[in-house]
Amino acid sequence: MNYIWGRIYRYLRRPHPQKGWKWIKRQYFKPDKTGQSMDKWILTDSVTGNQLKKMAWTPIVRHQQVKYNYSPFDADLKEYFNKRDRNKFDLNNVAYRQKLAKKQKCVCPMCGMSITDFEEGLETHHILPVVKGGTGTYKNLQLVHISCHIEYHRVFPAKGDVPTPSEIAKCHKGIKGKRLAGTL
Ligand SMILES: [Zn+2]
Ligand SMILES: [Zn+2]
Incomplete structure (x- = not known):
């Protein structure tokens, strides 16, 4: 897990070398838009609103080793962030889904x-x-x-x-x- 977060951090940091981690967090991490979790920090594409599923949400399958060095992650991340035009993420959508889920x-x-x-x-x-x-x-x-x-x-x-x-x-x-x- 730490390995992956280290990679994400470095990847996000690269285009904004002068920005701090707090700024990067605000820019790229948003609450779960499906309202399925109360997680407020999910890696989010600000153009499409697509969110990367957290590993913790995926049930652990025993006897299946995760190969960290074979990961489509880098490709995913590139696709995520190579769009220049970033629309505003629909925060209302997130808010109402989370509120409904809770209710x-x-x-x-x-x-x-x-x-x-x-x-x-x-x-x-x-x-x-x-x-x-x-x-x-x-x-x-x-x-x-x-x-x-x-x-x-x-x-x-x-x-x-x-x-x-x-x-x-x-x-x-x-x-x-x-x-x-x-x-x-
Ligand atoms: Zn209906
Ligand atoms: Zn149902």
Whole structure:
């Protein structure tokens, strides 16, 4: 781990020899935009907002040696930082996803499973769809698995009738069943 961070540090430092580590940290490290972790210091491409997954998030597979000298890391880093035009990273996006994850106690409200354990990406669901006047307030948002979200809108298309709470509960039950059966 230290080896890799040493490489990252040197790589980031090279184009800004006069800047300190604090400045580099602010420039290149941002909070987890998926809200899957509360980590505030993830190596982030300021153009695309792409974030490097931390090694600690990846489960350790026993009997599989990590070859530190065979690493696509250098190539990745180059691709990350060779873009000149850097747009502003969408901090609102990070903030609301983290807040939602915390509010939901890191559980997907549709299937009841963890939103941190899955490889699967997450999407923000509007409880009352935007086309029905739903807003982007926290009260109207849920952070859900992509497959749960697809399944939900297969049952309740955003442009269709607004489902009742009991219809929603029934749909969630169906999603949970599929998740448990491994068919989602
Ligand atoms: Zn889910
Ligand atoms: Zn939705």
